Amino acid sequence: MKNVVMLVCFALVWLSKPHYALAQKQLPPQVVILQYHHVANNTPAATSVTPETFRQHMQYLSEHHQVVRLKDAIAAIQNNRPLPENAISITFDDGYENILTNAHPILMEFGFAYTVFINPSSINTLGDQMTWQQVKQMQPLADFANHTLDHLHLLQRLSNENENQWLSRVMANIEDAEQQLLEQLGYSYKWLAYPYGEFNTQLQKALSEAGYIAFGQQSGAVAKHSQFNALPRFPAAGRYANIDTLKVKMSSIAMPVISHSPSGHQRSPGDVMTDFSLSLDGNNTDLNQQQLACFFKGERIVPNVSNNIMQIELEHTFTPGRVRINCTAPSKSRKGRFYWHSVAFFTPTEKGIFLD
Structure with missing residues (x-):
């Protein structure tokens, strides 16, 4: 009887406190997006992660997070549908062949869908890039989206080019790349990953008006209040590949910034x-x-x-x-x-x- 009384007293004290589980409110739908380039041992260190380290990242995700296809995460956020609080989406910039040879088998093993932002003019052309046949064989696990035709610096103007001429040229480049993706793959998400993560206000506005969602390389999680013409992603390669620091970023929450x-x-x-x-x-x-x-x-x-x-x-x-x-x-x-x-x-x- 004494033990029962003690247990009841303990429960009453516990319930009277602002306990962690009781104080928690459901987060609005949000996702952390990871960004990779190369998965290889012989590519530039600043943009590379070794296959061994990449596997370590995926193993950690399988144990602590839920990987959500990017298109499903974006749709859930835009329509206020629930997402797991530990949702992660995986992306790659540039269509390097080592994504197919080194990353794809690991992602298949874990059953993780992912997105690759590619430059259509480089596919079938540059030696380190995939072919269209290889791109197609990576589906349905992989989705593909726009990284401009040729990985240009979008903010850089040609000589004697005014603002209107510059904006018309870069938007034409983006639209041409999107059309090639549609012709080759049969779908168009109208997503753009900014090469080098570079954007400005004029380009953001033009992309929004044309119906695009765009992704940068600045860090943070994505929620409904985020700028959908410059969504953040966490770089996960090079000096950012250390799992001890990356796991803090993987669990980050979108800060409610108005401006x-x-x-x-x-x-x-x-x-x-x-x-x-x-x-x-x-x-x-x-x-x-x-x-x-x-x-x-x-x-x-x-x-x-x-x-x-x-x-x-x-x-x-x-x-x-x-x-x-x-x-x-x-x-x-x-x-x-x-x-x-x-x-x-x-x-x-x-x-x-x-x-x-």
Whole structure:
């Protein structure tokens, strides 16, 4: 009897506390998207993951996450249909043959669907790329989508080209690639992965008006409030391939960002950024605003937060290349999980050349 009384008392105390399981609310549908290029031992280290490491990633996913086909994840988010809280989608950029020879057998073994963004002009042409026959044999496990005709720097203008001429040219390139995908594969998702992850406001707007969903290379999870003309993906190769750091990203939550300032992504050499801010959706009470932190060029910056506006001070002069500001905040109810948002900036040389 004494043990029963003690057990009841313990249960009453337990129920009176804001226990983790009781405090948790269902997350809105969202997905983390991983981005790979090469799966090989003899390709550029910055964009490669070895087959052994790739298998390690897939093994971890099989034990801790649910891999969801990208088209199913996007449809669920757009239509507010439920997704597993640990949903992951797998993508590759460029149609390298080593995706077929090294990655595809591992993905088949685990039963993981995936998406490859390809350049139709390179298929059947470049020696390290797949053929159309190989592309077709990877279906139905693999979906294929647009990475432009020829992997051009989309923001780079030709000499004496004005903004309208530039935008018409790059949109024609994208539309031509989409038509070739339709002719070869019999379907068109109207998805575009930006080569080098580069985009600007004008291109985002044009793609949205043409009915495209676009994917960048800045990090973060995807939810309904995300920009569907520049969806984030986590690079998972090169220096980002370490599973100990990657698994934190795999479990990240989409930060409810309404806007950021400065708002554009393309910069000119010599432009100076002295502050950066995010406007957050105040209806989210799970994001711990008191522990927000931003990371820029290896430095951790603690922001000022007031009235759902997060602001950091910095002194950065833009030089040719790509930089990102990553901001995170822990979840109050999901131990070890972080809200994550990244903003990318792209700067050409003085001559307007964007670096590889």
